[in-house]
Amino acid sequence: MVGPIRPQFVLFGSSIVQFSYSHQGWGAILSDLYSRKADILLRGYAGWNSRCGLQVLDEVFPKDATVQPSLVIIYFGGNDSLEPHPSGLGAHVPLPEYVENMRKIAIHLKSLSEKTRIIFLTAPAISEAQITEVFGNCLGRSNESCRKYSAACVQLCQELGVKVIDLWKAIQQRDDWSTACFTDGIHLSSEGSNIVVKEILEVLKETDWEPNLHWRSLPTEFPEISPYIFVGPKGETAVKVSHLDLEWQTQWH
Incomplete structure (x- = not known):
């Protein structure tokens, strides 16, 4: 363990998390802003759905860890929302199961520590036209399915009292979102990541957590x-x- 011990912020999820240091991504921006204030730990796994996340939850977030994270930002949903494949293979998770998986993840994280804060990111919008242009077809993805999984995640978080960022709505507030916010119609460009960072920082700034976890509020190391x-x-x-x-x-x- 390298000291001094700083607050730990863990980013956990699928490719939107794993690739968050690419293309001036949102993980890289957070690491820059918190460079003398908190350690940003990346736990991203491309291709995963909520079933995968639930399977490794105890390993990534052990309850008996000496130091528990101050903040966990969770993203699953885009792969869960894929259309079922006729073979029975693929990443699709039925909506009711997705909700229960996310509920179990939230309950586990809330049990880690009274000081562990949680933010869920919903499935973002996707650009079907850009996906088709890049891959030749939509790969079983649709913006409408992302909307349904996003709305279900928001509803669950409201029920559990967990902070949530509705990326499906946030990204589409930009007029040119379908061409500017993605590298391939699915994964985020720098412009898309800027929206994610803005939304995260707004939650951190406005929420009455003690201590406040906004980067301007945390102490600077060795000032x-x-x-x-x-x-x-x-x-x-x-x-x-x-x-x-x-x-x-x-x-x-």
């Missing part, structure tokens, strides 16, 4: 050391490097 290194451009004694607002961070206040 007392850096002021003694750099002299300001006007010759003042020190520049507090740890408190500088860097250009690429200013949009995330």
Whole structure:
């Protein structure tokens, strides 16, 4: 274990999580913003559905761990919402089972610690036209099916008192969402990831969790050391490097 021990934020889910460091993704942006404040741990597994997530839940989030995460961001649903394959194979999970799987995941995470906070991400919208252009067909995916699984996830989270971000709606608030928000109609481009980060930070900023987990609210690690290194451009004694607002961070206040 590398110290000092920071709050741990775990991103857990399928390819939307695994690829969140690609294409200026939302995981990479969070890691940048929290670089001296929290450790972002990636637990993403492309191709997985909620059944897979449930199967490894105790291994990824053991109840007897010495340190429990401060925040877990969960995403499953896009693969669950695929059309059933005639062979019986494939990632499809019937909607009622998906809801129960997500319920079990939420209950397990809530049992880890009184300080473990949870945010669910719903299945985002998809661009059927872009999927067809890239892959030749829609691969058993439809935006309407994503809507149903997204709505079910929102309803479940409201029932359980868990924070949820409706990505299906959030992405479509942008007029050019179907061409700008994806790399292939399914996975997020940098523009799509920007929407995810904005939604996550809004939840963290507005929710009355103690401590507040927004990146501007968490303490900066070793702030007392850096002021003694750099002299300001006007010759003042020190520049507090740890408190500088860097250009690429200013949009995330």
